[in-house]
Amino acid sequence: DAGVTQSPTHLIKTRGQQVTLRCSPKSGHDTVSWYQQALGQGPQFIFQYYEEEERQRGNFPDRFSGHQFPNYSSELNVNALLLGDSALYLCASSLTDFYNEKLFFGSGTQLSVL
């Protein structure tokens, strides 16, 4: 049973560019959340998708957007990249009872903005 898979593993972009990160949830899971983990920090909640809609959102600007597809996979898009967007981006999946121990994380995408 595959767990949460994220692609790409690493990515290098320059300021002002746009980036798309992808996530496939664990089999049987229908809810996907995205977290940003900056160096030396804990993961910070970006937003959550359920039934192809954004259900909750953290304190991130509109440059951060997402999408969930009918197969429950998800994308995170970041526009107009800033140096401060350099971080590990983690995707987590769960069933709809979300904020509990049944939260499974992927290995993340390491984004470097130069």
Add this chain to the structure above:
Amino acid sequence: DQQVKQNSPSLSVQEGRISILNCDYTNSMFDYFLWYKKYPAEGPTFLISISSIKDKNEDGRFTVFLNKSAKHLSLHIVPSQPGDSAVYFCAASAFAGNTPLVFGKGTRLSVIA
């Protein structure tokens, strides 16, 4: 303002001894607490949780203690093993776990053989 604080960035413990990782929180609405473990190049994995209606939860070598009046929780690992070496994150949620997890900055545990 950090709502979940792990004030020790690192901890070193000898194999077989007890590891104690601490976490403090400021938001009195938090009522569900979790510990996650993270190895390099992997995502965080759930370790143990505790609800605010309890003051202790145990799972094998891992025990979490919650002191609500002090807004403090701790994770005890006994006995510590080299495979426990990882970064440990404390996380909290409100409304019986129905709000996004708020994570601390993590504590890097090194268990020395």
